[in-house]
Each structure stands twice: as structure tokens, then as C-alpha cells.
Amino acid sequence: MASTLLLFQLASISALIGMTMGWKGVMTRYSGFYDLPTAWSNIFWGLLLGGVYGRLAHDAVISPYLSMLLDDNQGVVNPLNIIIICVLASVASHFLLRRGRVRKGSSQTTSGWALGLATGGMISMIMIYKTMEVKDEFGFNYLELVITIAGIAVFSPRCEALITSYHGHLMLKGKRWGAVLRSSFWRCGYMIMFPFAMINLLAWIFIIPMILIFTRSSNLWIWESIPSEGKKRLRKIWARQARMNKEMSNEKHNHNQIDDSSE
Secondary structure: OOOHHHHHHHHHHHHHHHHHHHHOOHHHHOOOOOOHHHHHHHHHHHHHHHHHHHHHHHHHHHHHHHHHHHOOOOOOOOHHHHHHHHHHHHHHHHHHHOOHHHHHOOOHHHHHHHHHHHHHHHHHHHHHHHHHHOHHHHOOOHHHHHHHHHHHHHHHHHHHHHHHHHHHHHHHOOOHHHHHHHHHHHHHHHHHHHHHHOOOOOHHHHHHHHHHHHHHHHHHHHHHHOOHHHHHHHHHHHHHHHHHHHHHHHHHHHHHHHHHHHO
16 A cells, blocks of 8 residues: 555646646637636635535545445435535635626636636545545556546546636626526536546546537637637637648648659
8 A cells, every 4th residue: 555645646746737737728728818817816716725625525425435335334425415515615616706806807717717627626636545545445457547547637627627617607697696506516416426437437438528518618608708809819810820830731741742753
């Protein structure tokens, strides 16, 4: 059995890698067209929220669930605990996204992505740690362990980022407390499926397609939060990049043709 310190280090590194991957793509695509300092400040708040949220989830959901699987005498996880924890996390996210600094730049969507990414990173660290801690009891082989850790590290932060970004998108649409209810619903699903994924690889068949579908939608949420002037500038940049890529591709094709003819 590996030492506690080693397990913690492996879990932390895996979670940080997942957070980094979650930042790329959605946030880097629109870099320069949203309030980056505010987004980074929400990374800090997300770490704090994720620490509390993750600890509550560990004590009330994850540990009881694993104990129930290992001991037939243990009772099932109380569904009310899942609902309460998820509602509290959604309410906390809501108040963080209602701060004047966030509303001033209409950056609820991008700030929500950053907030959720950090929150999910903290929870994924806990789940990865627990997975490695109980691997012997569940008889995981190394391939199953690597797949499970990689799945949690990559998809747990992204899932929380999608939920909180969608929360911010609904806030921009004026659906304030409706956003809390919807994000609470999705967090309940998250809190059910990811602990299940810790011990059963079949869970990823349901988790991954849903995340990929909503990741495509997240681009639209962030696009709608960008001011009209920013959208015009962004379209010009993308058009310029497309022309440059096309020209480089044509030059490479012509160069290859010259080389072939010379031979």
C-alpha cells in the first residue's frame, strides 16, 4: 500500500492536469475577449468552494457509498444528503457569480467556467485519492486503475465547469433562481455518476457522451456573453487565421509538387 503522502501527490497532480486540460479549448479559444482577471479570481474561489463541497461529498456520499459496497451491513447513501450538498454548492456558486465584479463585465459564463473548473478539480482530487486508497479492496488491475484515474482527472473538472458555466449563462438570460435549481439537478447527477465511475468502468459510457455534447454547447454560451464589438473583432481574427492557414497549406502543396516534378 502506497504512503498517504504519495497518494495525495498523485491525486493532486492528476487533478491539476485535468484542470489545465479543461482550461484549454473553451477558454483559450476566446482569450482576450472576456474578463481574464475576474476568471482567475474565480479559480481561487473555486478552490475554496471545492474544498468544502468535496469534504461534504466525501463524508456524506463517497465514503458511505464505498462502505456500502464493501460491507453488506451498511445502509444505502441517503438521497437527501446528495440533494442538500448539491443545492448548497449551487447556491454558493450563484452568490459568487452575483458579485459586482462579475456582473459589471457580464462575465458570468466565463467566470462560471473558471469557478466550476477549480471546484471540480478539488472534488476530482478527493475521488482519485479514494480510488487509489481502495483499489486493493475492489481488486482493480493497473489498466482499470489508470483508466479510472484518467477519466476522473479529465472529466470531473470539465463537468463541474459545464454546470457552473451553464448556471452563469442562465443568469445572463435572467433566470436567476431557475439557474440554481437546474444546476442543482445536474450536480445531483454528477454526484451519483462519478462515485459510481470510481468502481465501475461502464459509467464512462454514460458520462463521456454527455460531457462531449454539452462542451459543444458551452462555446455558444460563451459566445453569447461576448459584447457585439468583441464578436466583430473575433470574427475578423478567425477569418484572418483561416486565410493564413489556407495560404500555408497551398504553399506546402505547391512545394511538394515542385519536389515531385524535380525527381
